[in-house]
Amino acid sequence: MALAIRDLDFRYGSTPILCGLGTGELPRGELAALVGPNGSGKSTLFRCAAGLLRPRAGSVSLDGRDLAGLSQRERARRVFYLSQDTEARVALSVFDIILLARKSLHRGFALAASAADTHAVEAVIAELGLGPFASRDIATLSGGQRQLAAIGQALVREPDVLLLDEPTSALDVRRQLDVMATIREATRRRGIVTVTAIHDLSLAARFADRVLVMNAGQIAQAGSPEKVLAHPAVSQTYAVGVHLERSARGTLLVEPYIQVP
Numbered sequence: 001m002a003l004a005i006r007d008l009d010f011r012y013g014s015t016p017i018l019c020g021l022g023t024g025e026l027p028r029g030e031l032a033a034l035v036g037p038n039g040s041g042k043s044t045l046f047r048c049a050a051g052l053l054r055p056r057a058g059s060v061s062l063d064g065r066d067l068a069g070l071s072q073r074e075r076a077r078r079v080f081y082l083s084q085d086t087e088a089r090v091a092l093s094v095f096d097i098i099l100l101a102r103k104s105l106h107r108g109f110a111l112a113a114s115a116a117d118t119h120a121v122e123a124v125i126a127e128l129g130l131g132p133f134a135s136r137d138i139a140t141l142s143g144g145q146r147q148l149a150a151i152g153q154a155l156v157r158e159p160d161v162l163l164l165d166e167p168t169s170a171l172d173v174r175r176q177l178d179v180m181a182t183i184r185e186a187t188r189r190r191g192i193v194t195v196t197a198i199h200d201l202s203l204a205a206r207f208a209d210r211v212l213v214m215n216a217g218q219i220a221q222a223g224s225p226e227k228v229l230a231h232p233a234v235s236q237t238y239a240v241g242v243h244l245e246r247s248a249r250g251t252l253l254v255e256p257y258i259q260v261p
């Protein structure tokens, strides 16, 4: 039971972005970190996987079923893509935007929320520690608080696949740890596949079950953090040296450094 992306080709105009990209099997219950330089195509890969962009070739399958065969509505229910842009454009409370996300699952979208929907929203708000902000207008929240509310919108829809585009980029250090631990827990508990794009290699090493390194439109390496981050492909991808070390607490630390010629 897994997500598998195979032989994906995608171009913007005549510019190739994804070139026969394959992820291997990404099992349910596991958190995968997608790392790679700016502009390497991480968001493009997510948009293709979510069905928002149409690849020229290749397949995205979940539990052995090609997602191209699903309606866009059904695909959106199964695969949630949380983009980097969580800017607030509506004057609604955190509770309301999470409830709206939940209600969007139903066809009778305008109907009053059921007790089950309200309960699901309250559970996600508690899970993400959003209680103190639940009644606040999202436009008044900090960027990090908004990012958490957006993760709440994703989780409340109970997708099978969660694609997160740098979900910790606006968070302080404590929140980064909380959010990554919450995402990993939610992934395990719900038995979903989560792939998160992330630039912080130490955070990826600490929380991900598997790391995928993206370079030149392909996955250059995939596997356990310890194996992948020690691979020369990471140095080549970023044009840095990479020093790996276990801290006294047993945490894998990644120290990139500029190599002097």
Ligand SMILES: Nc1ncnc2c1ncn2[C@@H]1O[C@H](COP(=O)(O)OP(=O)(O)OP(=O)(O)O)[C@@H](O)[C@H]1O
Binding pocket: 012, 017, 036, 037, 038, 039, 040, 041, 042, 043, 044, 045
């Ligand atoms: N709509 C578009 N039209 C043309 N080119 C695009 C479009 N969107 C992205 N690109 C280009 O495609 C390449 C991959 O972009 P993408 O956003 O997928 O990279 P990324 O790895 O997510 O980057 P970052 O880490 O900076 O968020 C970049 O060179 C980008 O400029």
